Amino acid sequence: SQQGEEDPQALSIQEGENATMNCSYKTSINNLQWYRQNSGRGLVHLILIRSNEREKHSGRLRVTLDTSKKSSSLLITASRAADTASYFCATSYNTDKLIFGTGTRLQVFP
Amino acid sequence: DTEVTQTPKHLVMGMTNKKSLKCEQHMGHRAMYWYKQKAKKPPELMFVYSYEKLSINESVPSRFSPECPNSSLLNLHLHALQPEDSALYLCASSQDRLAGGINFGPGTRLLVL
Numbered sequence: 737s738q739q740g741e742e743d744p745q746a747l748s749i750q751e752g753e754n755a756t757m758n759c760s761y762k763t764s765i766n767n768l769q770w771y772r773q774n775s776g777r778g779l780v781h782l783i784l785i786r787s788n789e790r791e792k793h794s795g796r797l798r799v800t801l802d803t804s805k806k807s808s809s810l811l812i813t814a815s816r817a818a819d820t821a822s823y824f825c826a827t828s829y830n831t832d833k834l835i836f837g838t839g840t841r842l843q844v845f846p
Numbered sequence: 847d848t849e850v851t852q853t854p855k856h857l858v859m860g861m862t863n864k865k866s867l868k869c870e871q872h873m874g875h876r877a878m879y880w881y882k883q884k885a886k887k888p889p890e891l892m893f894v895y896s897y898e899k900l901s902i903n904e905s906v907p908s909r910f911s912p913e914c915p916n917s918s919l920l921n922l923h924l925h926a927l928q929p930e931d932s933a934l935y936l937c938a939s940s941q942d943r944l945a946g947g948i949n950f951g952p953g954t955r956l957l958v959l
Contacts, residue, residue: 739888769947769948771950776883776885776934776953777934777952777953778850778936778950778951778953779938779948779950780950781948781949781950784947824888824889831902832877832896832901833891833902834879834891834948835891836890837888838887839888841886
């Protein structure tokens with residue numbers, strides 16, 4: 737399977753704490769993307785990092801990419817209850833095929 | 847308009863029924879997708895249309911039949927489905943080569959009885 741894996745599968749934290757999710761993938765990539773999904777509804781695109789980039793920021797989100805280890809991490813700083821969702825990494829390589837990782841379920845308690 | 851819309855939101859059908867899922871986007875995106883998602887699993891790619899032509903079929907059973915009538919519309923025709931086909935069906939669209947990410951619709955939750 738080309739599917740990536742995410743770690744941890746589930747994460748519970750208090751509001752204000754930071755949340756870190758990791759993603760490992762198996763093939764070469766053009767870019768790696770992170771998505772959020774609330775309650776089994778549509779996914780929302782959060783951030784995209786290209787294969788020649790090592791770190792990217794967007795608001796409270798920080799993404800790193802290590803292509804030598806085929807891994808990425810998503811850091812959400814100062815988390816809020818509204819950040820409670822499932823987070824997926826996804827990769828693509830020279831096609832329209834976007835392959836999703838297994839996902840991390842994040843629970844942020846008020 | 848920066849949304850992908852899907853209808854219906856929920857669908858219950860029997861194994862002998864024929865139904866269709868509909869998807870629409872007005873962002874001028876040239877690629878449209880169907881994904882299937884089972885509970886607590888990641889989305890799995892089913893089909894990709896690029897410039898209204900089917901470019902990827904992930905070995906999906908023929909009881910699922912995609913159609914792209916024009917650049918804004920994408921349908922998924924369902925016939926003789928099985929209970930294990932019950933899932934959330936997500937439509938999505940993107941600009942060129944996924945460079946900016948994919949815009950997903952809210953999905954159609956399908957239950958096959």
